[in-house]
Amino acid sequence: MESAQTESEPVKSEVKSAVASSKGKAKAKTSIWIILSILLCFTVSCGIVATGYYFYNQQQSKEAEWHAQIASVEQKLQQQNSYTAQLKAENQSVNQKSQQLQQRVAELESNVSGLAKRSPKHWMAAEADYLVRMAGRKLWLENDPMTATELLKAADQQIASMQDPSLLQIRKAISRDLSKVKSINETDITGAVFAIDGVIEQLDSLPLNQFKPKVTVQPEDNVLSESIDDWKENINKTWQALIKDFIHIRKRQGDVQPLMSPKQRWYLQENIKNKLLQAQLALYRNDEVNFHHSIQLAHKWLSEYFDLQNETTKNALNELEQLKRLTLSHTQIRRFDSVPLLKQLVTYGHLSAVREPSL
Template sequence: METKNTDASASEPTTEPKIATQPVIDTQSEPETNSNESAPKEQAQQQSSTPWGIIITLFLLLILAFASVAGGYYLYQQLQAQQAESAKLTQQLQAALVEPNQRIASLEQQQGRFATSVENAMAQSLEQQTQLEERVSIIAQRNPNHWRAEEAKYLVRLAGQKLWLEKDPSTATSLLKAADERIKSMRDPSLMPLRKALSKDIAAVASVKNTDISGTVLTLDAIIDNLDKLPLNRAETHFSSEEVADTQMTESLDDWQSNLAKSWQALIDDFVIVRKRTTDAAPLLEPDQQWYLVENTKNKLLQAQLALYRQDQVNYRNSIKLARKWIFQYFDLKDQQTTDTLATLDALETLKIQSTSIDRFAASNMLNQLVTYGNLMTEEAQ
């Protein structure tokens, strides 16, 4: 077709322009129709492929939206759980802080009360100190006789301790006499009733016989220490002299028969011995019985010491008697230590324990009055 168009255009270049141009138009319109036919096909193909992409895209978007919603809901749940846990912890913390707060409050109250009590105690101590200073100033203004009265009161108190606690009436008498000398040095005629009471106390204490308790206890201690050294009785057999004479042989030949009989009798006696005792044999003690004997005797002497301290005359004498009886019965009476021990126990048994009947000194109340008020109170004032 292109060759035909070229030939026509060469033969008629000017007279038929329209004919020359017509094939060109046809030749150009033919491919347009082809392009118009192929375009719907491409559009159909494009239209057929577009819905699947959109569906896939929408599906992906839905998945993403669902995932984002699920993640948001999970985060919301976690946030709610954390808020609930934090609220629970807050409540537990508040509950745990209740007791410490209460204790702190109680401690603050106690501290307040303690501070108040300390202040009160300080105020009382200051008041007592003021009173003491006033009393000291009053005492300092007194005459020297007050100090003599204080000294006499101390001496009388010390005499009471010697008499009732240490059982020493002689020292108590000396202390009462020293107190009377202090009152006498005051040269106050109004104190004659006090001196009279002191003289009465001195006479009463001097009448108490002095029992040497300390010396007696030491003597009993010496006996207890030497008790292990005392020898015990031993069984000694005493035979008659006739039996001994019968076993002796003579030197005379005329007595050969009797000598033979005595020899035969001596030979028999080596196998069987029968002897006659002229005295009773004391039984021997076994070692354990000897130990019990010594320990029981010591125990009785210790009981005597205890009764001596308690001024129990009956138990003291009973203990001494029983200890002496055991020593006399089971120990060797021929030994000098045993006889000395028995003599000492005989002397201790005669000891008389005298307890004082004085409960209180008559001068004690008057001395208290003299020290407190500076003079003796009359009977009407009492």
């Protein structure tokens, strides 16, 4: 019995080892399949994730494109709305201009019809009104009372040629305007300008006020003596007579101021010319203050730096003295009395009851 048990123990151990090995192999096979299934599941899940990410990106890009297309469509709609508003505004402005043109055409038609009904006397009244207005321009803009007087006379003749007794008010007004214009003391602006031009032309030939010292010459006794004892003095006198025409020796006391350089002389002359030209400009502008100021400065510089003994300098200073006493005329007339009457005649073709202005 003991031998049988000893024989059966190795068999049991072998069976156990076989069973254990088969169990190990089965476990190994099951672990490999599990790993493969896990890998397969992981691969499938990665593919699903990648596919989802790809489709997600595609969806995002399509949404971005859709948003861009929507924004462009909205921008085009806004532009179209702005263009529509601009076209409406332009249409309104065109309509307004069309209405204005229609009103202007209507006014022109009425004016033309009114002009067609007028008599030739209206044209003569318009010409007289133009002459009076030209007289005002000559008087106030150009300070020319003489031409203004002639223009007023021509306007009076034009009204007189109409031979209408109802226009005596206009002739009286023109007569008052003529008397006012004739009362203006006219200044010879042209003569003053020419006098200034003469002084400017003489500036280059005017001598400067240079220093001229007085030389005292001692009287010399050049008569030769007949005495033989005076032979030395006779020789000296003969020698002095020989060199008299070749050498002059003069003695001068006191400080001598240096002469003006050519550059300084040129600057002086140009400054005087500039002041005289300013005086001419002031004459044309009827500016009496600046005219007298420029003439006084030119007179001062001429008297200080040029030779007062020279006749040309004296003549230039005399011209400037006369110009300093020149007074410019200033008109006090603000308007002509005949202007409103002529305007009424040209506009309505007749005169209404108008009160004459007090003198």
